[in-house]
Amino acid sequence: EPGEYRVDIAAGWSIGGGHANGGYVLSVCLQALRNRLDRPDPLVVSAFYQRRVPIGPALIRTEPARAGRRLATGEARLLGSEPDGAAGGELVRVVASFTDLSTASGRTTVLSPAPQLPPPADCQPLYGEQAELPNGIGRRLECRVAELPGWRQGTPSGQALLECWIRFADGHPADTLALPGLTDMVIPAVFDLGEYRTTTIELTAHVRARPAPGWLAFRARTNYLIDGYHEEDVEIWDSTGQLVAQSRQLALLG
């Protein structure tokens, strides 16, 4: 069918338990949608995670909405795949507006600073040695911190804030298509509240610029955990000190 894509959700991006990382799933959906909408850069993206996404075959149905001069908007639905190859239930729904960021022009005023981190070479791995990690999302991304967070030292700090350098472990540079997913590929900030299980309900990401090559500075923060629900705000800055993406998700503990 036009606008339908058969995809394979890869085990290498697993969060364990046979399920895929939500950021990776978002990237796969955005790739299909970009192909359909024919604009290079996702500008704003909203993903509703309705069910966990199993490793294995799946189907993406895309549908364009409005295409204007500046923005093209559309929707992608990730569906499970039945053993006979038929479409299964809906797992994730993504709506996104794409644009060409190279043509963006207008005022720039930045009122909040980038994370202040020592150079990556002076930082240490967040999770331990890359080669020793189990196959899965933790091994796809290198994360380097100035100091190990409290939870990694056995005592959650009580401050739900994480700042680190990140890059793809295989050296692949992050482009604008990768940025929305990247905001959801690091350990959640609530780990430092001693909360190690949390599930994304919805994630919205804004892509603000095309990233320069090199390490990206990553900042995640949770301010409000209420009745088990919490937001997580993420910023990603490139190696030139430019903000390139922001995201906010709503998630539920447990």
Next chain:
Amino acid sequence: EPGEYRVDIAAGWSIGGGHANGGYVLSVCLQALRNRLDRPDPLVVSAFYQRRVPIGPALIRTEPARAGRRLATGEARLLGSEPDGAAGGELVRVVASFTDLSTASGRTTVLSPAPQLPPPADCQPLYGEQAELPNGIGRRLECRVAELPGWRQGTPSGQALLECWIRFADGHPADTLALPGLTDMVIPAVFDLGEYRTTTIELTAHVRARPAPGWLAFRARTNYLIDGYHEEDVEIWDSTGQLVAQSRQLALLG
């Protein structure tokens, strides 16, 4: 058709120029969607504003997605209305998950404070005397500030931060259905950057609790204006000092 709603976009919620306020439009869409999904509280809501919404008749098409034990998700599309009553082009697309917030239970940890404002009686109207305002969104909402912001005194402060008390001018208490829209009914924070024209591309709102009656404390902030695009983060707190909603929008100047 099942799940279709004929609505009248009311002139009383206009932003001028014959167009409706985006927060009001969102509220109308959520009312239709709540009716369809049969859960009381919007929990997370994403709206893509594809075209400005004219005052007058319109059509909302709703479609349920997954209904689980805790959440029910669905989509609403606001379509224009042709002179003969036929459906016109898509104006706004809303995806939302609804729940019953009265059953939410789990840990609460609040790491960031509510706005510190003098009592509403000691504050002054943000826009001037209510009765003297032109018919439109400015007259539907009472907004009271401790001090007039820079732009209201002729000198934008350069800090894109606005804190004020808000309530519906007719005394109608805000419920969870009203909260997402309320986050987009006050003057944008970028007014204090001297930017008086901005258009919402997408808005995501999280509803965190049912608000107590009374005045609501409102905080809006923009940190990053890049190439004309900017986010606006909003928080709404109720009269008991509880966070009841958060939103973030991506908007474009001009």
